[in-house]
Amino acid sequence: MTNQTFRIDIYSDVVCPWCYIGKRRLERALGQMKGVVQVQVHWRPFQLNPTMPTEGIDRTTYLEAKFGGREAFRQLEEQVLAVGASERIHFAFDKMRRTPNTFAAHRLIWYAQREQGQGAIVESLFRGYFEEGADIGSLPVLVDLAARSGLTAEAVERLLRGDEGTEEVKAEEAAGRRLGIRGVPYFVLDETYGISGAQPADTLMSVIETVRSGKAVIAQESIRR
DSSP: OOOSOEEEEEEEOTTOHHHHHHHHHHHHHHHHTTTTOOEEEEEEEOOSOTTSOTTOEEHHHHHHHHHSSHHHHHHHHHHHHHHHHHTTOOOOGGGOOEEOOOHHHHHHHHHHHHTTOHHHHHHHHHHHHHHHOOOTTSHHHHHHHHHHTTOOHHHHHHHHHSOTTHHHHHHHHHHHHHTTOOSSOEEEETTTEEEESOOOHHHHHHHHHHHHHHHHHHHHHHHHO
16 A cells, blocks of 8 residues: 555534544544554634624524524534543533634634644634633634644734735635535545545544555556556
């Protein structure tokens, strides 16, 4: 098989609980493949609520508008809690007071890729929002979470107070929608194959191996020619 680096692009939103679960499952899959494949993971933006006001809205108001109320959402919430517990994620929905606009968070993730800290900031944002109830649409909160992940607070604040990364994030999100993505998480494996949803770790391992094997066969055929 090829020894080349295997690329995984993940289209995600940091207010999507299944994206957090998908992250954990991918980490488990890659942990079991350690030493077998070298992987580069890139996080890509996909806003679930692109028309959300910049300041976000009260979570109860949001749930009433989307689901008809908290009780209508309860069954889905219980399912997420159970799956999260199996992945050692402690969802704290009771702590969440606002549903944020996530565009600034996606700009921060874009910036973190340049600083070689994308995985850390994505983890910090997921943990902050889902386990601590942090308002990740708030600039001070984003700066704090960025600093926790190892980024420089002053640099992050300058970024978020300006417009750097705005066009780049819009372009990346548009690219995802051109791929036909309608829901997240969505994994693009080595720029050749897409798989949707928070798939189990075994499924992710199997698909990664299938894509790698196919590319290896193509490479071998090219050499023979």
